[in-house]
Amino acid sequence: MKLLSLLFLLSFNVFGTTCIKAEQTIDIQSSELIDIKVTKLNSGYDVLLHFPEKFNGSKLSAVVMHLGEYGSPIFSTQLEFFRENGRFYSFYTTANGQKPTALISATYGQDCGVEIYKKVP
Numbered sequence: 001m002k003l004l005s006l007l008f009l010l011s012f013n014v015f016g017t018t019c020i021k022a023e024q025t026i027d028i029q030s031s032e033l034i035d036i037k038v039t040k041l042n043s044g045y046d047v048l049l050h051f052p053e054k055f056n057g058s059k060l061s062a063v064v065m066h067l068g069e070y071g072s073p074i075f076s077t078q079l080e081f082f083r084e085n086g087r088f089y090s091f092y093t094t095a096n097g098q099k100p101t102a103l104i105s106a107t108y109g110q111d112c113g114v115e116i117y118k119k120v121p
Contacts, residue, residue, distance in 0.1 A: 034118040038100050044093055045100040047120060051081065051088040055116065058109035063090045066103040070117065073103070 035050035051060055063081045066073035081090040094100050105117040 033116050034104060034106060036104070036118065036120055038121065042096075044095045044098060047092050047094070047100045047102075049079075049081075049090045049104055051090070051106050053083070053086055053088060055106075055108040056114055058113055060088050060106060060108055061110060061113060062107040063088075064105045064107075065092060066105065068103075070103050079104075 033052055037048045039046040060081065063079045064076055065079055066076045068074035079090045079092060081088045100120055102120045103117055104120060105115050108114045
């Protein structure tokens with residue numbers, strides 16, 4: 001009972017999405033819409049991502065980093081993004097010995113909106 005009470009006091013945050021692709025959903029491999037800047041540091045890599053505020057009239061709703069191949073990633077995590085000067089930014093860092101390579105996807109619109117993606121070199 002004490003363990004159960006302790007678990008209620010802890011804060012849990014879980015994010016889950018499921019999207020069954022509809023005919024209206026478009027996947028676009030876009031090298032010009034997502035800008036990526038990779039900076040090598042002594043402790044690893046900093047990766048800064050730039051996204052347009054809108055795409056096809058829809059606002060940015062999610063940014064996800066995938067490790068592995070598109071469609072069958074071995075790990076995925078949602079990245080927080082922030083707005084500055086009419087563009088959205090996000091970032092992540094890697095530890096020394098890890099490559100910054102990932103697949104970044106940005107979803108515009110709600111539910112199963114338009115997804116654009118780009119591979120981090």
